[in-house]
Each structure stands twice: as C-alpha cells, then as structure tokens.
Amino acid sequence: MDARNDMLRLLNGRKQGFSLEQPFYTDPDYFKLDMELIWYRDWLFIGHDCELPKPGSYITVQIGDYPVVLVRDQKGNINAFHNSCRHRGSRVCNTEKGTAAKLVCPYHQWTYELDGRLLFARQMAEGFDKSQFGLKPVACESVGGYIFICLAKEPADFAPMRAMIEPYLKPHQLNEAKVAFESTIVEKGNWKLVWENNRECYHCAGNHPELCKTFPEAPTVTGVQGADSDPEMLAHWAKCEAAGLPSKFRIDPAGQYRATRAPLLRDAVSYTMTGKRAVTKNLSDTVAADRIGTLMHYHYPTTWNHILIDHAVTFRVLPISATETAVTTKWLVHKDAVEGVDYNLEELTHVWTETNDQDRRIVEENAFGILSPAYEPGPYSELHEGGVIQFVEWYAAFIGPRLAEGGRPALRSVA
Numbered sequence: 514m515d516a517r518n519d520m521l522r523l524l525n526g527r528k529q530g531f532s533l534e535q536p537f538y539t540d541p542d543y544f545k546l547d548m549e550l551i552w553y554r555d556w557l558f559i560g561h562d563c564e565l566p567k568p569g570s571y572i573t574v575q576i577g578d579y580p581v582v583l584v585r586d587q588k589g590n591i592n593a594f595h596n597s598c599r600h601r602g603s604r605v606c607n608t609e610k611g612t613a614a615k616l617v618c619p620y621h622q623w624t625y626e627l628d629g630r631l632l633f634a635r636q637m638a639e640g641f642d643k644s645q646f647g648l649k650p651v652a653c654e655s656v657g658g659y660i661f662i663c664l665a666k667e668p669a670d671f672a673p674m675r676a677m678i679e680p681y682l683k684p685h686q687l688n689e690a691k692v693a694f695e696s697t698i699v700e701k702g703n704w705k706l707v708w709e710n711n712r713e714c715y716h717c718a719g720n721h722p723e724l725c726k727t728f729p730e731a732p733t734v735t736g737v738q739g740a741d742s743d744p745e746m747l748a749h750w751a752k753c754e755a756a757g758l759p760s761k762f763r764i765d766p767a768g769q770y771r772a773t774r775a776p777l778l779r780d781a782v783s784y785t786m787t788g789k790r791a792v793t794k795n796l797s798d799t800v801a802a803d804r805i806g807t808l809m810h811y812h813y814p815t816t817w818n819h820i821l822i823d824h825a826v827t828f829r830v831l832p833i834s835a836t837e838t839a840v841t842t843k844w845l846v847h848k849d850a851v852e853g854v855d856y857n858l859e860e861l862t863h864v865w866t867e868t869n870d871q872d873r874r875i876v877e878e879n880a881f882g883i884l885s886p887a888y889e890p891g892p893y894s895e896l897h898e899g900g901v902i903q904f905v906e907w908y909a910a911f912i913g914p915r916l917a918e919g920g921r922p923a924l925r926s927v928a
Contacts, residue, residue: 516542521916524909530902531890538703538883544835547704548577550915551814555769556654556661556671558816558829559583561845562688563658564610565591569627572610576831579664581651582606584616586627593653593662594629599646616648657682658690659816659827674770674812680759681772681808685820686797690845693824693852694862697841700873702880704814704832705908707840710876711817712900720875723867727781727788728807734775735809737764738899749776749806756802768907770812777806783823784864792823792856794847813907824856826865836880842869 520543523534536543559574560583571584573596580596582605596604603620606613615632616625624633629648634641652663654671656679661671700707710716714730721728728734733743740746740762753760753774760774781788782804795801800822808820819826825845832838844861852858882888893902 516540516546517916517919520546521913524913524916527909528890530895531892532709533705533905534890535883535888538706538880539835541835544703544832546916547912548832550912552577552664552832553579554663554665554915555669555814556663556674556812557814558812559593559660559662560829561658561690561692561827561843562591562655562660563690563845563848564692565660567612569612569614570610571606571613571616573604573606573608574831576662576664580604581662581664582616583653583660583662584627588628590628591653591655591660592628593651594648595651597649598623599631599648600634605648655688657685658687661812673765677763677765678770678772678810678812681774681810682820684758684797684800685808685825686799687820687825687845689848690796690825691848691850693844693846693850693856694858695841695843696862696866696869697839698869698873699833700838700840700876701836702838702876703835704830704838705904706876706879706883707830707838707872708814708904709901710872710879712904713894713898715894715897716875720871721868723786723864724784726786727777727784727864729775729778732897732899735773735811735900737903740773745776750774753802753805756805758800758802758805758808760808767911768813768903769911770810772808772810774808775806776804780804783821784819784826785860786863790823791861792846792850794850794855795822796820796824796845796847798847813904813911824861838876840869840873842866 557576560572564572565585568585568587571582573580573582581593582596583591583593585591596606598605598618598620600618600621600623603618605616605618622635623631625648626632629650631643631646634643652668654661656675717725717730732738733740733746750760758774762773764771783789783791785791805822810818815830817828827843829841830838842865846856850856
C-alpha cells in the first residue's frame with residue numbers, strides 16, 4: 514500500500530485522545546507527505562522585520578527542498594524569492610544573513626535587483642530578454658514584526674490571520690526591536706514530537722526547574738483548557754485589556770493560530786531566575802503597564818512565542834528529516850537597549866537556553882522510545898494535555914482532506 518493511502522487509513526482509524534501511530538513520527542515517506550501537504554502549502558514564520566533593517570539586508574532559510582531568500586528593497590518592502598539563480602540554479606545568497614547592494618550569483622555573476630529583476634547577465638546571445646529571468650517570487654507577508662512566507666502557487670488568505678493576531682502584537686513594536694541573541698539547536702525527533710512536547714506543561718515540574726520559577730504549570734495558562742473559567746486568568750485579561758493590551762484567548766476556527774496573555778507566577782515579571790526584569794528598558798515605548806505577564810502567540814506549524822514587558826522570546830520550528838528538527842530561538846529587546854548596560858546576556862537567555870536543552874533531551878528520548886517495535890499509541894491526559902490533543906486534532910483535520918485529494922500540490926517551481 515502506498516504511503517498516502519496508508520497514512521489516510523491510519524488517520525481515519527485513529528483513536529481520539531491518543532498519540533499517533535509510529536510511522537507518523539519515523540517514516541521518511543510520511544515525512545515527505547507532511548512537507549508536501551503542510552510545509553509547502555501553508556504560511557510559515559521565518560524571521561522578524563527588524564532583522565532586515567535597511568535596503569539590501571537579507572536572510573536565507575531552507576524549507577525542505579526549497580532555499581529561500583528574504584530581502585528588503587530600496588522602497589522598504591520585504592520580498593521573498595526562491596534562492597535559485599535563473600541561469601543554472603545555483604544559490605544566489607549562500608550565507609544565513611548579510612547586506613548587499615544587489616543580489617549577485619557567485620557562479621556566473623548574474624545580478625538581480627532587490628525586487629528580483631535580472632539586471633545583468635554577461636555574455637549572453639543577442640536577443641536575450643532579461644525581463645523573463647527575474648528571481649521567482651515567494652508569497653511574503655509581515656504582521657506585527659513577524660515575517661511569514663508561503664511556497665504555494667495559490668497561498669491561503671493571510672487576512673484572517675492578520676486581523677486576529679495584529680492587535681495583540683502591535684503594542685509591542687517588535688518591528689522596531691532588535692535581536693539580542695539567537696540560537697539554533699537540532700532535536701533528533703520528528704517535528705510533531707517537538708510540538709507535542711511544547712503544547713503541555715505536564716512534564717514541566719520534573720524537567721524544567723528554571724522555567725518553573727516563573728511560568729505557571731496550570732493547563733489553563735495557554736487558553737485551550739478552561740481559561741475562560743479561571744478567575745486568575747480572567748482578572749489578568751481584564752487588567753491588561755484596561756491598559757490597552759488585547760489579552761483574551763482567541764483561536765481561529767481551524768485551530769491553526771491563537772493568542773492569549775497569561776500571568777507569571779507570584780510577583781514575577783520576566784523569565785529570569787529571580788523573576789525580576791532581564792532588561793531595564795521596556796521592550797516597547799508604548800507598553801508601560803505593570804506585570805503584563807506573557808503574550809503567547811502560536812501558529813502551526815512553525816512558531817510559538819512569549820512576549821514580556823522587557824523582552825520577547827520567539828521560536829521557529831523547521832523540519833530537517835523524519836527524525837530531525839531545527840528549533841531557532843531569538844531574544845528580542847528594545848532597539849536602543851545596550852548589552853552590559855541595560856541587560857546581561859547570560860541572565861537574559863539563561864532560562865530558555867536551559868529549557869530548550871531540556872526539551873531537546875525529552876524529545877530525543879521520546880523519539881528513541883517510539884522506534885521500539887513495542888510502541889503503540891498511548892492516551893493523553895485530558896487534565897493536562899489538552900493542548901497536545903488540540904495540536905494532533907489540528908494536524909489530522911488539516912492533512913486528512915489533502916491526502917484524500919490525491920495528486921501533488923501545485924507549487925511554485927524553483928529553476
């Protein structure tokens with residue numbers, strides 16, 4: 514039986530409230546279907562506007578088989594292109610980030626404007642039409658300082674996502690912040706295991722001593738399980754919304770993205786070992802309310818986020834293979850905050866650096882155990898793992914109809 518039909522059969526026969534069958538976490542053919550039907554078809558968080566501060570600033574990213582470059586042009590627009598020269602396909606930009614007046618392919622020096630137009634192709638035959646060989650565009654949108662791309666030929670409408678999320682993000686002015694530090698770790702586990710681990714704090718007390726000093730373990734915190742009946746959450750929402758900060762839990766009908774604001778433990782205001790601020794300067798000039806907790810924004814399949822009074826911690830998930838996932842974490846601070854003056858880098862990053870490494874070990878042990886021939890799907894805790902159940906439900910409902918469609922998705926070709 515081919516992987517598509519096998520995958521659809523297992524999804525249709527899966528037991529509600531249980532983990533997925535082994536192939537979903539281990540099988541290369543299932544992974545290819547995940548890439549084709551989700552990662553190559555949906556909006557993906559890539560980075561932040563502030564990482565492209567001036568014309569010519571660029572960042573690159575690899576999404577499965579697709580190398581992509583994002584660049585700010587002379588008009589201030591952020592453009593995304595397939596990072597593949599229209600001559601013979603070489604990558605045009607081969608570093609993670611940089612600045613360039615023009616995009617020049619290192620192979621034969623074909624030169625592109627920052628808006629993707631081909632400007633120069635040396636020693637081509639008479640009649641060669643440069644206008645037909647610009648870089649191929651990738652759909653690109655920015656909201657609240659977050660840049661998303663979509664590889665699909667006909668991307669889903671981004672407007673509903675913008676309408677829901679932008680009011681939560683806008684006060685924090687992340688488009689004007691700066692990245693104080695970033696790190697990428699490779700977790701030896703399927704991307705869905707990375708997400709499942711993230712979506713619950715059932716494991717936190719036994720694994721995250723640093724995070725548990727400030728972050729509540731209560732399942733109501735992320736909004737999925739009974740937040741609207743939790744007096745502490747309701748009081749926090751009311752306080753923050755009175756200060757002009759949208760806070761109530763909202764989720765899109767398909768369950769792909771959501772946002773909510775949650776209080777930290779006791780008198781904590783930031784993710785530090787003491788609970789005190791990591792940065793003396795507020796992240797945003799327009800947010801001054803005391804003890805706003807953390808704004809948590811999730812968007813499957815690529816990002817979860819924590820935005821605090823003094824800094825933001827953003828996470829990007831990118832699959833490498835059926836059993837490897839890259840997780841990139843960025844710590845954002847006010848654009849004028851000075852390291853060594855306004856913040857100590859080790860103090861700023863300590864809690865999530867430790868937590869990320871702990872989660873890496875958890876995911877890898879989970880992945881290792883799932884490889885056992887004795888593995889079979891087990892029940893999630895309805896009391897503590899509602900977020901995991903919601904993620905798996907989203908995944909099954911999202912990919913199932915696409916599997917049933919048959920055929921390959923329409924994609925923008927590379928070169």
